[in-house]
Amino acid sequence: MSRDPDALVIGSGPNGLVAACVLAKKGYRVLVCEANPRRPGGALGSEEATQPGFVHDVGASFFPFAKGSPAFRALGLSEHVEWAHAKYESCHPAPDGSFACISRNPDDAKLFGSPGDGARFRALAAWHESVEPKLFSLLLGAFPSIAPVLALGPLNLLKLARLFTSSGRGLAERSFESAAARRVMPGLALHADVGPDDLFGSAMGYMLGLVATTGGYPVPVGGAQRITDALVRMIESHGGRVRLGARVEKIVVSGRRASAVRLAGGEEIAVKKAVLADTSAQSLLLGLVDGEHLPGRVIRRMKRFEQGWGTFKMDWALSAPAPWAVAEARESAVVHAGDDLDDLSRFTREVRAGNLPSNPYLVIGQQTLPDPSRAPPGHHVLWAYTHVPSTLEGGWPAHAEAFADVVEKRIEGLAPGFRSRILKRRIVTPDDLQAMDENLVGGDLGGGSNAWNRQLVFRPMFPYFRYRMPVRGLYLCSSYAHPGAGVHGMCGYNAAERVARDES
Helix, strand or coil: CCCCCCEEEECCCHHHHHHHHHHHHCCCCEEEECCCCCCCCCCCCEECCCCCCCCEECCCCCCCCCCCCHHHHHHCHHHCCCEECCCEEEECCCCCCCCEEECCCHHHHHHECCHHHHHHHHHHHHHHHHHHHHHHHHHHCCCCCHHHHHHHCHHHHHHHHHHHCCCHHHHHHHHCCCHHHHCHHHHHHCCCCCCCCCCCCHHHHHHHHHHCCCCCCCEECCCCHHHHHHHHHHHHHCCCEEECCCCEEEEEEECCEEEEEEECCCCEEECCCEEEECCCHHHHHHHHCCHHHCCHHHHHHHHCCCCCCEEEEEEEEECCCCCCCCHHHHHEEEEEECCCHHHHHHHHHHHHCCCCCCCCCEEEECCCCCCHHHCCCCCEEEEEEEEECCCCCCCHHHCHHHHHHHHHHHHHHHCCCCHHHEEEEEEECHHHHHHHCCCCHHHCCCCCCCCHHHCHHHCCCCCCCCCECCCECEEECCCCCCCCCCCCCHHHHHHHHHHHHHHC
16 A cells, blocks of 8 residues: 555454454545454454364454344345354253253244243244334444434333343343343343343343344354454455554554554554554553543543453363263353243353452353364364453462363263363463454453443443444444444444545
């Protein structure tokens, strides 16, 4: 790229790459600057992390919004990535042998805890399928927007309000009878920092549970890196460029407008129209932009910014698949370990108190069930994470191995014989996650807290919730902006569309 870019994107996570794709397709000369010298993608990548031939996703691994995201549909991502599904999308077993499964096949609803709960879940799934495209426009599009509200209609809006203005526990107990069914959606909400008893905490669990019945939890064949690679190719096919090993240290402001970026080493790149930051809100507004260019209240708010919980992740190379006691778990893309609502609430309290959870809630991924190419023949990979405090007394090195044993014991209780199949394990602490991707501050996967009062007009702060930052020509396009966590690309898509409208 010999001329100055029209738009420069800082960071090459999925939102940054989507933003670059959108602008490049619109004819902008786009440059993406990525600090990592080895690969783009941030937490969206894959590597042989345990043994040769075992491909592990370094972060995101299952993609419920892969086919339904308006951003990915607009870019035609599925034309460039091959998706694979397991028989079941999610299984929620407990030590007592009870379980609930979610499937894209409506006939499998009978596995949702009990026949009665299965019928209720099937009816809910049918309603959700009828409104999902409009619901995605409402929840994932730039906020606020009146058109999706009108499209849903008053009756659907009333039902949606009843579903979402509840705690996860309240919705579960109101909707289902069995303990197995009741733990599903509140457990799914714990993908982020939303506990079963949190005010307005039902929305995230509902969305993750119901999109599993439509788009499912697919994996990209070959690993998550295939998504990143496809987005990079799209950028390049429209004349854009991704530059690795290019750490942006400062955004240059001239005439109250973002006019250039300065790289580590001193190189300065002038930018004609817009700088888009696929970064944390704090690193952008407390580091990349000098404080003299920002209102004092923005600086004060960023210093008090609420991060989500830390994350403790493990990868295993296995000699055989995990031997789950519940047969349906052996055919599920994702297994969720949470015993009941009280167990999930206890887990939430322990993490919020700054303690390691005694019975960790786990999200467990079985990527080689739908995609055997990720391991040598007959072998498997396994991936799991739980939430933890970001920091511990004595530091993570003093606790990591012992807590990894706790995680393995938890899986062993649901899959007797699991430990005998481990060839090698990798431990990834919150410190490791942040070192891998600076956006994962303290191991927070969600772009800051996903509590109700950190969403919509409060993300990342009022009134800067429509991607424009206090400096003209500067936009936030990461998961720290609306709609937040998840690999859906909508933060980047919405920000890029805002740039295009502002520059038109």
